[in-house]
Amino acid sequence: MADKTSANAYWAANIKVITISMIIWFACSFGLGILLRPALSGIHIGGADLGFWFAQNGSIFVFLILIFVYAKIMNGIDRAHGVEE
Amino acid sequence: MDQFTLNLIVIGLSFALYFGIAFWARAGSTAEFYAAGQGVPPVMNGMATAADWMSAASFISMAGLIAFGGYNNSVFLMGWTGGYVLLALLLAPYLRKFGKFTVPEFVGDRFYSTSARMVAVICLLVISITYVIGQMVGVGVTFARFLEVSTTTGLLIGSAVVFAYAVFGGMKGITYTQVAQYVVLITAYTIPAIFISLNLTGQFLPQIGLVSGYAPTGGETYFLDKLDQVVTDLGFTAYTADTTNMLNMFLVTMSLMIGTAGLPHVIIRFFTVPKVSDARISAGWALVFIALLYTVAPAVGSMARLNITTTFWPGAIDGETFSKPALSLAEIDSNPDLAWIRNWEKTGLLTFSDKNGDGLIQYFNEPKPVTDANAAVAAATKALTDAAADADKAPLEAAVAEATTARDAVLAEAQLGGQSLAAQGIVGNELTTVNNDIMVLANPEIAALPGWVIALVAAGGLAAALSTAAGLLLAISSAISHDLIKGALNPNISEKGELLAARISMAFAIVLATWLGYNPPGFAAQVVALAFGLAAATIFPVLMMGIFSTRVGKEGAIAGMLVGLITTSVYIFLFLGWFFIPGTNVYPNTADAHWFGISPAAFGPIGAVLNIATAYIVSMMTKAPPQEVQDLIQSIRVPKGAGKATAH
Numbered sequence: 069m070a071d072k073t074s075a076n077a078y079w080a081a082n083i084k085v086i087t088i089s090m091i092i093w094f095a096c097s098f099g100l101g102i103l104l105r106p107a108l109s110g111i112h113i114g115g116a117d118l119g120f121w122f123a124q125n126g127s128i129f130v131f132l133i134l135i136f137v138y139a140k141i142m143n144g145i146d147r148a149h150g151v152e153e
Numbered sequence: 154m155d156q157f158t159l160n161l162i163v164i165g166l167s168f169a170l171y172f173g174i175a176f177w178a179r180a181g182s183t184a185e186f187y188a189a190g191q192g193v194p195p196v197m198n199g200m201a202t203a204a205d206w207m208s209a210a211s212f213i214s215m216a217g218l219i220a221f222g223g224y225n226n227s228v229f230l231m232g233w234t235g236g237y238v239l240l241a242l243l244l245a246p247y248l249r250k251f252g253k254f255t256v257p258e259f260v261g262d263r264f265y266s267t268s269a270r271m272v273a274v275i276c277l278l279v280i281s282i283t284y285v286i287g288q289m290v291g292v293g294v295t296f297a298r299f300l301e302v303s304t305t306t307g308l309l310i311g312s313a314v315v316f317a318y319a320v321f322g323g324m325k326g327i328t329y330t331q332v333a334q335y336v337v338l339i340t341a342y343t344i345p346a347i348f349i350s351l352n353l354t355g356q357f358l359p360q361i362g363l364v365s366g367y368a369p370t371g372g373e374t375y376f377l378d379k380l381d382q383v384v385t386d387l388g389f390t391a392y393t394a395d396t397t398n399m400l401n402m403f404l405v406t407m408s409l410m411i412g413t414a415g416l417p418h419v420i421i422r423f424f425t426v427p428k429v430s431d432a433r434i435s436a437g438w439a440l441v442f443i444a445l446l447y448t449v450a451p452a453v454g455s456m457a458r459l460n461i462t463t464t465f466w467p468g469a470i471d472g473e474t475f476s477k478p479a480l481s482l483a484e485i486d487s488n489p490d491l492a493w494i495r496n497w498e499k500t501g502l503l504t505f506s507d508k509n510g511d512g513l514i515q516y517f518n519e520p521k522p523v524t525d526a527n528a529a530v531a532a533a534t535k536a537l538t539d540a541a542a543d544a545d546k547a548p549l550e551a552a553v554a555e556a557t558t559a560r561d562a563v564l565a566e567a568q569l570g571g572q573s574l575a576a577q578g579i580v581g582n583e584l585t586t587v588n589n590d591i592m593v594l595a596n597p598e599i600a601a602l603p604g605w606v607i608a609l610v611a612a613g614g615l616a617a618a619l620s621t622a623a624g625l626l627l628a629i630s631s632a633i634s635h636d637l638i639k640g641a642l643n644p645n646i647s648e649k650g651e652l653l654a655a656r657i658s659m660a661f662a663i664v665l666a667t668w669l670g671y672n673p674p675g676f677a678a679q680v681v682a683l684a685f686g687l688a689a690a691t692i693f694p695v696l697m698m699g700i701f702s703t704r705v706g707k708e709g710a711i712a713g714m715l716v717g718l719i720t721t722s723v724y725i726f727l728f729l730g731w732f733f734i735p736g737t738n739v740y741p742n743t744a745d746a747h748w749f750g751i752s753p754a755a756f757g758p759i760g761a762v763l764n765i766a767t768a769y770i771v772s773m774m775t776k777a778p779p780q781e782v783q784d785l786i787q788s789i790r791v792p793k794g795a796g797k798a799t800a801h
Contacts, residue, residue, distance in 0.1 A: 075787060075790070075791060078790075078791060079790055082790075086242050086243070089238070089242055090242065093235065093238045093239075097231045097235050097406065098403060098406065098407075101227065101231055102396075102399060102402055102403055102406065103399065103403070105395065106395060113364055114361075114363075114364025114365055114375065115363075115364045115365065115366070115375025115376055115377040115378060116363070116364045116377055116393070117393070120224055120227075120393050121364065123224060123227035123230065123231060124219075124224075124227050124230055124363070124451040125230075125360055125363070125448050125451065127230075127231050127234075127235065128230065128231070128234045128440075128444050128447055128448050129444070129448070131234055131235055131237065131238050131440060131444075132437065132440050132441060132444055134238055135237065135238060135241045135242075135433070135434075135436055135437035135440060136434070136437045138241060138242060138433065139241070139430065139433040139434045139437055142246075142430070142433060143430055146430065146792055150793075151791040151792055151793040152430070152792060152793065153428045153429060153430065153792050153793060153794070
């Protein structure tokens with residue numbers, strides 16, 4: 069039974085990390101890159117407005133950071149719950 | 154040494170490398186054939202995944218799509234990279250823990266049903282076969298262009314090369330070959346990009362160059378502002394202009410993202426790494442190597458667009474667009490730096506004609522009324538020339554005169570550079586074709602780079618097309634030998650027999666793909682949209698539900714996949730014709746006719762939502778999955794105890 073509770077706690081922690089990551093994933097691409105572009109057209113990164121830059125370059129950089137941070141956090145959670153390989 | 158010999162040498166050397174690697178890493182068991190023995194280090198797997206993923210479309214066509222589509226076509230940049238976040242977070246670690254070889258095998262075990270597995274096999278085959286046609290066509294066209302052979306010969310050479318290393322090497326040989334192919338293609342893409350960025354912005358990194366100042370005028374104007382000004386002067390939409398349909402842009406991006414995460418040949422890459430934690434980080438490494446090309450692509454596209462536009466309007470480089478006359482034919486034929494214009498004219502990717510006979514090539518966005526009026530004049534003139542000798546010519550002559558008067562009125566109204574076309578003696582746009590692909594293929598020549606860079610781009614294009622074709626063929630052959638033959642038809646087949654079956658189905662898949670590439674159904678671009686839409690509406694949702702729901706059972710999964718498959722294909726067929734047969738479409742494929750402005754390429758996410766909704770409703774009415782499946786779900790959710798994959 070203890071085993072099952074621990075597995076559930078691990079899964080809940082995993083879901084929480086996934087949810088936060090998915091919010092960031094959505095916000096940088098669909099949010100800044102598409103939906104909010106007209107509202108944020110006053111902010112500039114060099115020669116591009118913020119939404120344009122996120123659509124063409126910025127969101128890809130955020131995706132990259134997101135995956136590596138997620139992998140690192142999950143390795144920590146794996147160890148904390150004793151389910152690492 | 155001439156360019157052709159140089160191309161041959163560079164392409165020949167790269168192929169010798171691929172064959173050498175394939176021989177060294179040939180597969181000896183089914184585990185090695187399907188999943189490279191689960192021994193590929195994450196960084197290498199990331200590189201191989203990147204080569205597998207980036208096809209001829211990414212390498213050759215994407216920069217041009219962005220160059221001419223501007224901000225709107227950012228959908229490809231976000232869509233084809235954002236899918237890796239979904240893979241890393243939602244699919245890869247769990248499927249690696251499951252520890253078997255194919256996507257349908259997971260569906261069959263998780264939904265305890267051979268029928269579910271077979272529906273997944275059908276979805277996989279439709280997706281992968283449609284995708285591989287595009288690659289084979291890409292291989293044929295690239296070989297034809299750089300080796301100066303016919304497209305058919307190019308296609309046959311390409312299939313022979315894939316056959317030689319994929320059939321013997323299996324996943325192991327393909328993976329290590331893809332690592333080499335990645336190095337070739339990324340070098341070929343970035344070297345011209347760095348040169349062109351230094352030329353136009355003085356920046357070494359093209360990503361920085363994109364947002365920096367335009368160097369030829371001292372860097373006071375931003376490069377993007379300069380590009381916007383030049384193209385709008387010529388009547389084109391500004392490069393950074395906002396989208397006209399935000400909903401459609403949103404849905405296409407989503408479709409490409411979840412389609413990417415649902416493509417079987419990408420998913421099986423994550424079966425090859427040793428551990429669950431490696432599967433997560435491997436998706437990150439894959440995206441690092443993909444991002445090297447994708448973050449450079451907007452710079453390549455936009456800078457090549459400015460270069461080609463200023464080539465035809467030299468005044469735009471340092472003054473105003475119309476401060477000097479347009480490029481003259483005499484200049485094209487005498488200036489060695491412009492020899493590429495005639496070279497690419499031969500391929501038909503760039504065509505021009507001096508319509509008004511002034512010796513200059515005026516390139517601008519011809520307004521539609523001008524196109525229509527010119528077509529009317531041409532039709533009337535043709536009717537007059539075709540008329541029989543004894544016919545009454547008077548009405549025909551009157552028609553020509555009337556069409557000409559109407560055309561002149563249109564020309565007097567249309568403006569270019571603040572003057573009417575009529576006043577400038579212009580009858581229409583004279584640079585009649587600028588193919589998207591030229592933005593990458595001719596880039597080194599436009600920027601006057603050395604011959605070895607041109608040869609490298611040829612080798613890079615071939616590497617991109619071959620590596621993707623090999624990955625797709627592996628996904629197809631494993632679905633046939635492992636899911637169809639071992640999973641359903643002959644479960645008692647020996648390891649040796651299955652390996653032979655895998656090789657035979659791979660050979661069969663190559664022959665089929667070559668034949669389909671030889672008879673391209675003429676709609677390759679639409680078919681790729683179908684592949685992404687179907688992957689988004691079938692494979693991705695069923696895998697998600699398999700991992701994250703304990704309630705969805707076999708009835709729900711099968712019903713969901715079928716609903717996703719049918720609704721998505723029907724929506725695409727409504728606009729593109731039933732099974733793409735021209736003329737059988739119910740509605741015209743135009744933005745006005747699309748339901749709520751949703752293009753066929755954007756339907757994937759809606760199909761996915763319908764899939765999931767159907768699966769849940771059906772599952773509520775049917776029995777929950779049995780205990781052993783509940784145990785399976787619990788086991789794939791924790792990394793501990795992954796170990797080697799087993800065949801049984």
